Amino acid sequence: MSYTLRGRLESRLAAALAPLLAAAGLALVLREWWPFALAALMVGVGVVADLAYDRLVAYQPGWLALPLGAAELGLVMLAARATDVNASLVAALAFFVGSWLLAQVLGHAVFPLLRLTYGEDGGELGRLGVVSVTAVFVVVVGGGAIAWSTQPPTIRLEAGVYDGPLVLDHAQKLVGEPGTIVRGGIVVTADDVVVRDLTVVAEENGIEVDDAKNVVLERVEISGATLDGINVRRSSVRIRDCLIHSPADEYAQGIDISFSIHRAPSLVEGCVIVGGYEGIVTHSALVEIRENRVRDTSLRGIAITEMSMGTARENDVRNGLGVGIYCGDYSHCLIERNAVSGTRPDLASSNGTRMGYGILATFGAEATLRENQLTDNHRRTRAFADARIHRVD
Amino acid sequence: MSRRIAIVGGGLASLVAYATLRKGGLEPADIAVFGTDLDPAADFRRRAGAIRQRAMRSESDGHAAAASWPGLAVRSALRRRDPAPLVATLFDRYHPTVGEFLDHLAGVRERTAWDESFVRERIRRVRAVEGGFELDGHGVFPHVLLAPGHPGLERPAELAGDPRAVHAYEPHDYADRVTVVGAGMAAATEWLNALAAGSSVVSVRRREPERRPLNLPRPLFTRRGPASFHRTGVPQRVALLRSWSSPSYPCGRAWDEPLEDARRSGRFSVVPELNGAEQIICATGFHRGFRHDPLLAKLVADHGLETAEDWIVLAPDSTVPGLSDTERTLALAGVPGQWAFPAADTLAGAKYAARRFLQRVRRCPTR
Numbered sequence A: 001m002s003y004t005l006r007g008r009l010e011s012r013l014a015a016a017l018a019p020l021l022a023a024a025g026l027a028l029v030l031r032e033w034w035p036f037a038l039a040a041l042m043v044g045v046g047v048v049a050d051l052a053y054d055r056l057v058a059y060q061p062g063w064l065a066l067p068l069g070a071a072e073l074g075l076v077m078l079a080a081r082a083t084d085v086n087a088s089l090v091a092a093l094a095f096f097v098g099s100w101l102l103a104q105v106l107g108h109a110v111f112p113l114l115r116l117t118y119g120e121d122g123g124e125l126g127r128l129g130v131v132s133v134t135a136v137f138v139v140v141v142g143g144g145a146i147a148w149s150t151q152p153p154t155i156r157l158e159a160g161v162y163d164g165p166l167v168l169d170h171a172q173k174l175v176g177e178p179g180t181i182v183r184g185g186i187v188v189t190a191d192d193v194v195v196r197d198l199t200v201v202a203e204e205n206g207i208e209v210d211d212a213k214n215v216v217l218e219r220v221e222i223s224g225a226t227l228d229g230i231n232v233r234r235s236s237v238r239i240r241d242c243l244i245h246s247p248a249d250e251y252a253q254g255i256d257i258s259f260s261i262h263r264a265p266s267l268v269e270g271c272v273i274v275g276g277y278e279g280i281v282t283h284s285a286l287v288e289i290r291e292n293r294v295r296d297t298s299l300r301g302i303a304i305t306e307m308s309m310g311t312a313r314e315n316d317v318r319n320g321l322g323v324g325i326y327c328g329d330y331s332h333c334l335i336e337r338n339a340v341s342g343t344r345p346d347l348a349s350s351n352g353t354r355m356g357y358g359i360l361a362t363f364g365a366e367a368t369l370r371e372n373q374l375t376d377n378h379r380r381t382r383a384f385a386d387a388r389i390h391r392v393d
Numbered sequence B: 001m002s003r004r005i006a007i008v009g010g011g012l013a014s015l016v017a018y019a020t021l022r023k024g025g026l027e028p029a030d031i032a033v034f035g036t037d038l039d040p041a042a043d044f045r046r047r048a049g050a051i052r053q054r055a056m057r058s059e060s061d062g063h064a065a066a067a068s069w070p071g072l073a074v075r076s077a078l079r080r081r082d083p084a085p086l087v088a089t090l091f092d093r094y095h096p097t098v099g100e101f102l103d104h105l106a107g108v109r110e111r112t113a114w115d116e117s118f119v120r121e122r123i124r125r126v127r128a129v130e131g132g133f134e135l136d137g138h139g140v141f142p143h144v145l146l147a148p149g150h151p152g153l154e155r156p157a158e159l160a161g162d163p164r165a166v167h168a169y170e171p172h173d174y175a176d177r178v179t180v181v182g183a184g185m186a187a188a189t190e191w192l193n194a195l196a197a198g199s200s201v202v203s204v205r206r207r208e209p210e211r212r213p214l215n216l217p218r219p220l221f222t223r224r225g226p227a228s229f230h231r232t233g234v235p236q237r238v239a240l241l242r243s244w245s246s247p248s249y250p251c252g253r254a255w256d257e258p259l260e261d262a263r264r265s266g267r268f269s270v271v272p273e274l275n276g277a278e279q280i281i282c283a284t285g286f287h288r289g290f291r292h293d294p295l296l297a298k299l300v301a302d303h304g305l306e307t308a309e310d311w312i313v314l315a316p317d318s319t320v321p322g323l324s325d326t327e328r329t330l331a332l333a334g335v336p337g338q339w340a341f342p343a344a345d346t347l348a349g350a351k352y353a354a355r356r357f358l359q360r361v362r363r364c365p366t367r
Helices: A005-030 A034-056 A062-082 A089-114 A127-149 B012-023 B042-050 B072-080 B084-090 B098-111 B185-196 B224-230 B234-244 B253-264 B294-303 B347-363
Strands: A154-157 A160-163 A166-168 A172-176 A180-183 A186-188 A193-201 A207-210 A215-223 A228-233 A237-240 A243-245 A253-258 A266-269 A272-274 A278-283 A286-290 A293-295 A300-305 A309-313 A316-318 A323-328 A332-336 A339-341 A357-362 A366-370 A373-375 A379-383 A388-391 B005-008 B031-035 B118-120 B126-129 B132-135 B143-146 B165-167 B177-181 B200-204 B268-271 B279-282 B329-332
Touching: A005 A034, A005 A089, A005 A127, A034 A062, A034 A089, A034 A127, A062 A089, A062 B084, A166 A172, A186 A193, A207 A215, A215 A228, A228 A237, A253 A266, A278 A286, A278 A293, A286 A300, A300 A309, A300 A316, A323 A332, A323 A339, A339 A357, A357 A366, A357 A388, A379 A388, B005 B012, B005 B132, B012 B031, B012 B098, B012 B347, B042 B098, B072 B084, B072 B098, B126 B294, B132 B143, B143 B294, B143 B347, B177 B185, B185 B200, B185 B253, B253 B268, B329 B347
Parallel strands: A154 A172, A160 A180, A166 A186, A172 A193, A180 A193, A186 A207, A193 A215, A207 A228, A215 A237, A215 A243, A228 A253, A237 A266, A243 A272, A253 A278, A266 A286, A272 A293, A278 A300, A286 A309, A293 A316, A300 A323, A309 A332, A316 A339, A323 A357, A332 A366, A339 A373, A357 A379, A366 A388, B005 B031, B005 B143, B031 B118, B143 B329, B165 B279, B177 B200, B177 B279, B200 B268
Antiparallel strands: B126 B132
């Protein structure tokens, strides 16, 4: 069809109205903003795309809807990432695909039946279009205003040294400027907290998150921990682009996410962890650990254990002592496209499971391995004590 | 006669208009269709048969039903339980067979109860009178759609009376050496027909045909094209209509390969002028312009309508300015409606006029 600009926009927004209302309803039920934010992003990306299509696509054959839809999906995902929309990937994909299919059905079948001149009017919907555009505008602006007014406050810390521990017991964004240092750690006990762009000099834990959901820790640097760089209990967090180094105790760990199996999955992404007992460890948690770099650990580089369900993907684990990546104690682990190298045997230990394994599964764990690169490890992979390793390379 | 809406003409554009009015809630008793053949597909069938056309140039939405959906591809897929037509239509590659199209027309005719509204009369004059339009003594109708069709077959003047000449749209066979005059869809079809029959073919044409899937560029089939067209002045619009009337036929190997094979073997050639030939097929289409249609010519003369060369000047909704107002409507559909919609002589064009005619009828307080 050869759409007019008005036709594209009216068709787009009329088709988006039902998903937008559904997302608003879902947001109310879940008490989460992400469905609405995702739907609003979808509408926004679509409108911008329509402005471009109007100049670039004089005639749109049916097949073109597919690549254009895929491109819009990519843009929506980028926008969601950039704006920190906390949506699960599967839910977001399902929502987008469902909305896209609905738009196709409406555009090809329902609108032409409702309005005989739909095709020759270039997708314009007349009064229905005006009503739809108005309704979408009202829902987006109204919902956006409510979302904006209920957003947690942002607290900006100027450069300097602050004595901790800072206790964040209500929703807020704590954002530091370059040169902001908190001594004594940060404790998060509230939902919807964001901590960003801070350096923390720890005492016991660098950042402790307890019984909180939807917590974001981004671009934090932590040093000097005697227990954990980041300690997460009964919580769901997203930790991105962190740097944890210089532990102050030989048993200190980088990131420990534990006892959170009842929470939404947590994410650890893009972090660098140097030294410590375990680099990233989970106990009884749902986790995705991806694209991290872990160096020089003395027990294990990455450990998914105690009935956790987790994915370790595209991590780079080097020069660990004993074990590179560990799946233990009835956990279910997907370990794929990781690079594990230089794992040394722990000769001081009498434990046979610590003899320099790149990837190890033990105690009834189920580990699925795919396309991992194991180089210069003392031993490659092994399953102990009723654990099983499935290779799907 | 108590009917308030008249359709003058009994062909495809009229069937489209009738189906649209019926979809809009009008009953057969509200509408009179004046034509000479009860079968609205009669002319099309005769012409398609003459050139042995097997597939339509139009695509899935080239149908006579009022709503665009379901198109012929969907109907075909459901009937054949085969998704191939749906896949083809995604790529604009679905072209219904002439048989499928004729079956579809018969279905529309039956579903809309066309026969109930049909009046076997040729209307020769339409006059604006108080409250509407008087049709040759058949009463006054507030709303009239004129869809008179093409005003006769066009033949080159130099072939008048030449016993060797036959128009492509008249029944004919193929001699051993055939000259085809013209370069549009009918001419291309005749080249292939004659070659398939074993003839040698000479194509006489003064300019190379354009190659495009439909007989006009696609954007012209929706508001995107006509919106800018409607903003043009008279000379520019005439020039555009002339440029779009140049001959064309679709791209594709199905057209090119037989011609190329024949060219290599010396059975197909192109020349600019007629020369000696056993048979001359005039694939030269139809007369152009309202002056060739007695009904339209009288309409213009009686009411002093504005014209521009071959075209009656119309409003963008295909109505005749000055003769249409809030209480009465005179609209043109089919080829005479090109001033409003350049693709008026297609099914899409017939729908364009019909849907706007329906809007006018609905808005009219005396409906």
